[in-house]
Amino acid sequence: MKNIPLILMGCGGVGRQLLQHIITTRSLHSRKGLYLRVVGVCDSQCLVVTRDWLNNDLDDSLLLKACQVKQDGSSLSILGDFDKCQVYGHSESQGKIFEIASQLGKSTGLVCVDCSASSDTVVVLKEVVHMGCCVVLANKKPLTSTMEDFDKLFGYPHRIRHESTVGAGLPVIVSLNRIISSGDIIYRVVGSLSGTLGYVMSELEDGKPLSKVVRDAKTLGYTEPDPRDDLSGMDVARKALILARILGRQISLDDIKIESLYPKELGPDMMSVEDFLDHGISRVDGYMQERVMKAASNEKVLRYVCVIEGPRCEVGILEILKNSALGRLRGSDNILEINSRCYKEQPLVIQGAGAGNxxxxxxxxxxxIDLHSLFP
Amino acid sequence: MKNIPLILMGCGGVGRQLLQHIITTRSLHSRKGLYLRVVGVCDSQCLVVTRDWLNNDLDDSLLLKACQVKQDGSSLSILGDFDKCQVYGHSESQGKIFEIASQLGKSTGLVCVDCSASSDTVVVLKEVVHMGCCVVLANKKPLTSTMEDFDKLFGYPHRIRHESTVGAGLPVIVSLNRIISSGDIIYRVVGSLSGTLGYVMSELEDGKPLSKVVRDAKTLGYTEPDPRDDLSGMDVARKALILARILGRQISLDDIKIESLYPKELGPDMMSVEDFLDHGISRVDGYMQERVMKAASNEKVLRYVCVIEGPRCEVGILEILKNSALGRLRGSDNILEINSRCYKEQPLVIQGAGAGNxxxxxxxxxxxIDLHSLFP
Structure with missing residues (x-):
């Protein structure tokens, strides 16, 4: 049995779900001779490592316990009560990860999995990649800081994977990388890459006012606690930046033209979430309704998309032909359309659920799993 | 510079195009530190190998010459006139490939690329995989013979790739494999995986008689020389079998229910291609027109699809809702819809050009390129 040791950074919704997937797929992977050995898990406050991490792992009961602790909103430090593991505070955890990485990196390809939403992990990730480790990211932040950080993480491109940074589990990144390595020339990438804004746009299309749609989306749990985090377009811009950088563009977030669905006067530093929802966002209702109607008069619909084409990289509302894959998109599905030499007349289209833990x-x-074959 | 040695089997349209892609992407790949070293090429009659194949390769001028020779309909044996390479006849070529594989397989991961349409290559492929080589297939036949052959080829699953056996360059196989290894449970796979039959079905939808559509398709170069090779559904059945086997079904071609677009009385052993086109296929016009109209009366269209769901694996005509991704498919695009635990309400859809060299x-x-990272 070949074992794949890993350290999980971030035990929010995605991280917890990952631990659960790892546990439920044990028999599937063992049939293929693989064992996922979770050596450590960390949250923003501490790192929990199994004792004798050279050979042992945090067993499934402890992983489930960790999930429960995080679900309850507590810190992993509670797990210090268990004999089987050791807890390191914030100040020690970085050093401990480096210690483990230096032992396990080159020989076993220790995988550092970043499911956090933090900008801070990039320091650790850059270092462990250099030590021979693999890196898997759901967190967009490490790939959307400076170009220098990005290049460092991709110093060993076959040891980094980040499919879930764009379109959740949709095979967006793997497809783009395949097209690029085949020598095909990509002319244009257009995508609707936010489940939240996809929902908002298709509800607007049905004639509902923006303010109601946003309140509904929040009630349904489709938005961040402050819906402006979605409506600002910043999350989509990060995804666009990741795609653009994969396509070879040497750009940063500042270079992306971003259209926000609310004006600055309604921003987080001007009013509370409650004020925004109760009487802020409704000020945009009329303007948005006009745009929807104008588009409809041309057989078009509004979609919040990212467009990468030549030097252009922008995210915002576009009028899209009703009768196109993007125009027909409903609800929270994501879609990516790629036009290239091989996909010239009709784009390559990838579509499906692009959100959810x-x-x-x-x-x-x-x-x-994709990375495991790199190591003996 | 890391070099990836390879032997190409089959120099038909796809094989020749591959050689041209390799040549035109040299600078792209060299920027990533990779060099594709073509050690040998073979057709059904002979194998052409560079002299000193441990270190050398067939240079680009010779590869272009090989393309020209095959384009002209000649045999590669003509290349025997060149000093730089050695030509082995059919009886010696298998032994020579094994000799090269035993030297280069384990150390460099020699890639044996099968772009032929032959059933005979599987003998060689099974052996070289065992010797440590990688295998890349565009040829469906090795994966659609016995289950035993299939299992042998997949004895080292990370050393075999075969994306182009289904949907040409569309990321169909890689996506299915990712879904499977993530532990997601696939309920249903439905696809329109023949550019030819896709074209035929969308033309029928426009009210044209089958006989005219088939003649047009042949004139446009969309069909095999004998269009019955497409219309029989056998090519789609092979694709369905490959997908089903990836999904873990232990089945063979015989287990797949295949609907042919023409009855046995119009088969290749009953009449010539000319007779079939001139007055054979028109006998089916009325029947097919009726089916098209019946479907249309229910807001449906006919599509020639493969369906894999539970124990069911079949290919044939299905009535599909007009207002679905599959129902909206036009022309020769391919499409695959996957329903799984993660893609439950809406399927994961992959769509685009699924044919062409x-x-x-x-x-x-x-x-x-995807395989290269396995080797130091």
Whole structure:
């Protein structure tokens, strides 16, 4: 049995779901001679490592316990009560990860999995890649900081996977990488890559006012606690930046033209979430309704998309032909259309659920398995 | 510079296009530190190998010459006139491939690329995989013979790639494999996987008689020389079998229910291609027109699809809702819809050009590059 040791950073929704996927797929992977050995898990406050991490792992009961602790909103430090593991505070955890990486990196390809939403992990990730480890990301932040950080992470391109940073588990990154390595020339990438904004746009199309749609989306749990985090377009811009960088563009977030669905006067530093929802966002209702109607008069619909074409990289609302894959998109599905030499007249289209912890964690797990063959 | 040695089997349209892709992407791959070293090429009659194949390769001028020779309909044996290479006749070529494989397999991961349409290559492929080589297939036949052959080829699953056996360069296989390794449970796979039959079905939808559509398709170069090779459904059945086996079904071609678009009385052993086109296929016009109209009366269209669901694996005509991704498919595009635990309400959809030498060869090249990271 070949074992794949890993350390999980971030035990939010996706991280917890990943641990659960790992446990439920044990028999599937053992039939293929693989064992996923979770050596450590960490949250923002501490790192929990199995004792004798050279040979042992955090067993499934402890992993389930960790999930429960995080679900309850507590810190992993509670697990210090268990004999089987050791807990390191924030100040020690980085050093401990480096210690494990230096022992397990080159020989076993220790996988550092980042399911956090933090900008801070990039420091650790850059270092462990250099030490021979593999890196799997659901977290977009490490890939969307400086170009220098990005290049460092991709210093060993075959040891990094990040499918779930764009379109959750949809095979977006793997498809783009295949097209690029085949020498095909990509002319244009257009995508609707936010389940939240996909939902908002298709509800607007049905004639509902923006303010109601946003309130509904929040109630349904489709938005971040502050819906402006979605409506600002920043999350889509990060995804666009990741795609653009894969396509070879040496750009940063600042270079992307981003259209926000609300004006600055309604921003987080101007009013609370409650004020925004109760009487802020409704000020945009009329303007948005006009745009929807104008588009409809041309057999078009509004979609919040990212467009990468030549030097152009932008995210915002576009009028899209009703009778196209993108125009027909409904609800929270994601879609990516790629036009290239091989896909010239009709684009290559990838479409499906692009959000949700289950799908996102499934993409992360597929990445981890994909990497295993690199190591003996 | 890391070099990836390879032997190409089959120099038909896809094989020739692959050689051209390899040549035109040299600078792209050299920027990534890779060099594709073509050690040998073979057709059904002979094998051409570079002299000193441990270190050398067939240079680009010779590869272009090989393409020209095959384009002209000649045998590669003509290349025996060149000093730089050695030509082995059919009886010696298998032994020579094994000799090269035993030297280069384990150390460099020699890639044996099968772009032929032959059933005979499987003997060689099974052996070289066992010797440590990688295998990349555009040829469906080795994966659709016995289950025993299939299992032998997949004895080292990370050393075999075959994206271009289904949907040309579309990321169909890689996506299915990712879904499976993530532990997601696939309920249903439905696809329109023949550009030819896709064209036929969408033309029928427009009210044209089958006989005219088939004649047009042949004139446009969309069909095999004998269009019955497409219309029999056998090619789609092979694709369905490959998908079903990836999904873990232990089945053979005989287990697949296949609907042919023409009755036995119009088969190749009953009449010539000319007779079939001139007054054979028109006998089916009325029947097919009725089916098209019956479907239309229910807001449906006919599509020639493969369906894999539970124990069911069949290929044939299905009535499909007009207002679905599959129902909206036009022309020769391929489409695959996957329903799984993660893609439950809406399927994961992959759509785009699924035929053509350019796209197919691009898929093969992406597979070759994908394998390189396995070797130091």
């Amino acid at each position: 289950d799908t996102t964690a499934a993409g992360v797990l597929a990445d981890i | 350019d796209t197919t060869a691009a898929g093969v090249l992406a597979d070759i």
